[in-house]
Amino acid sequence: MICFGDPDFNSSLPLSEIKGQFGGKNQMVEETWEQFQDFTRIGKEEIVKIKELYSNSLIYEDKEASVENLMKVESSQILHFSTHGKFLNNNRIKNPMLKAGLVFTGANNKNSLRGIATALKLSALDLKDTELVVLSACESGLGEIQNSEGVIGLPKAFLVAGARNVIMSLWSVSTQQTAKLMEHFYVNLKQGQNYKTALRNAKLKMIEMHPYYWSSFIMHGIQN
DSSP states (O other): OEEEEEEOTTOOOOGGGOSOSSOTTOHHHHHHHHTTOOOOOOOSHHHHHHHHHOTTOEEEEETTOOHHHHTTOOOOSEEEEESOEEEOOOTTOOOGGGTEEEEOTTTTOTTOOTTEEEHHHHTTSOOTTOOEEEEESTTTTOEEEETTTEEEEHHHHHHHTTOSEEEEESSOOOHHHHHHHHHHHHHHHHTTOOHHHHHHHHHHHTTTSOGGGTTTEEEEEOOO
C-alpha cells in the first residue's frame, strides 16, 4: 500500500514546485481554485491505523504528502488518500477534468496551485498494477455527467490511469467517523475479504449511526 495523508496545507513549497499548474489558457480555472485556498488540516487517525495494520506500507504525510511525490510513485496494489477533495460546480470551466481535484501539501500557498491535483493531472499517473484507489475525502465521487462518457471526475481519472477499482464519497464526510469506517474496511481486508465485501461489512459495523456517516462511500470499477 501507498498512502498520502494529513498534508501540511500551509507549508511553503520548494522553489522547483512554484509554477503555474493549469497553463496559460486556464485562467478561469486558476481563479476558481484560488477561492478555496483555505483548507483546514485533517486528523491523523486514518494514517495511524493504516500504519498499525500495514507496517510495510509507504506513507507520505505532513510535508511529504505533496503532488510532486505523488507523481513519482510507482503503481501499488492499494493507493490510499486521506485528504480534502473538491468538485467545482462552475459551468464556465469547459473541461470537467479541471473541476475535480485532491488537495495536498502547500494547497494554501497563495503563490502557487501546485498543492492541488486536478483529475486531469491525476489521469497521467501510471497505475496499471493498482487494484484499488481509496479516496477518503469529501466529494471525491462527484463529477460532471456527459452522455457518452458517464460521470467525469476523480474516479474517472484514476480508472484512466489504470486502476481497477475506486472507493469514493458522494458528499462531504465526517473526518472522525470516516477514519472509523476505513479502519473497519482495512481490518476486513486483512481477514481476507474482497474489496466489495470489506466495504459492505465496514458499513454494517456502523449501521446504527446516521447514514450520513457511512453511506457516502461507494465502490466503482472491476470488482474482485
